[in-house]
Amino acid sequence: MWFDNVDAYRHITPKRLALVMPRCPEPETWARAFDDAIERFGIENVPLLLAQVGHESADLTQLEENLSYTAERIAQVWPSRFPSAASAQPFARNPEALANSVYANRMGNREPGDGWRFRGRGAIQLTGRYNYTRFANAISDRSILQMPDQLLQPKFAALSACWFYANHVPSGADVLLATQRINGGQHGLIDRQNRYDRALTILA
Template sequence: MNRTLLTTLYPKAPSSHIDAIAANGDAVFSSFAITYGTNRLSYFLAQIGHESGGLTIFTENLNYSAQGLAATWPSRYAVKEGSGYKKDANGKYVPNDVANTLNRKPEAIANNCYADRMGNGNEASGDGWRFRGRGYIQITGRDAYRTLGGYCGLDLENNPDMASDPQHALTVACAFWKWKTINPSCDAGDFTKVTKLINGGTNGLADREAWLAKVEDALKSYPPAG
């Protein structure tokens, strides 16, 4: 993988991650068919650019304030009012008692928010924190770690930090790409659908599209191989 391409796209990324992708990227991309077909590589590089903040964020930041929790997940953490949720004079959701209790407690937030879903155990199990978002695409939940571990031959369920390790992060992200069957949407040129397959919605679509424009421009100057 062309190192100059990587440093142009992700100038603030740690050298350990740049070095690993430069050394292993061609083989990893080839094994997951990401260098074949139209748009696959450009869409991948753009999406991980958004998801990881330009390869600078490898573990989910859950240091939410009570207000932040209410704003992000009103159905869980805002005061219920009628058929909706209560807002203050500034139009912001009012945190409920749970949000106030969890204020600025990342581990407790993860265990509460991610309990009893995505294959995680209950709040007391600690699975929410153990299987919080990691890696270039922020894989989340015990089911994802177990499934992706099977795709890439890594015991992620018992070693979740491997998902953000520079030696494995690219393989894990590519395994996610395969798991969600994203390549056909790349071939169809449907970047919005790719975003939905990754995110479940279109959160951050404008930033993802800006990343795509940056990637496509960089690929004209720096071919991926070499």
């Protein structure tokens, strides 16, 4: 079929994407989305991008921030805001209320409900009105701000991931630096490194 033709793609084919991310649903759709997005934003280190995307999205199976936490977990994640499980109890298993509490007046969020409206979405999850606005401007599509769930679609999930990567990960970055720029720390570093090594072999 046409999507198995290497010549039809510039950066990643469905077969190779399925090897890089074994749990990826619909490799044909995702390969086309990422191939176009990689080209658009001039991503040079495709294996590093895909390693970060694979970890962040669990092989493109998780495109939305999970904010359904127990009170105990909320207190662990946001200890300065919730010093005890009891203080977090009103937000337990209440994702919308939690997002509107922890993301209020941050990351460009300024209107009531912005925390939930601009929660993390995409293959590298964008969070906050500021990032959504910058991305919408970058692709000249302001509908993203009115319909942010578009980032759950392969086209916009891939575009937003490549835009974020291109604007945060410098040329020549290794796995550690890319992880710090994307994650803000070193969470999942071993998995990201393993994914990068596998992607290098597959895409060589």
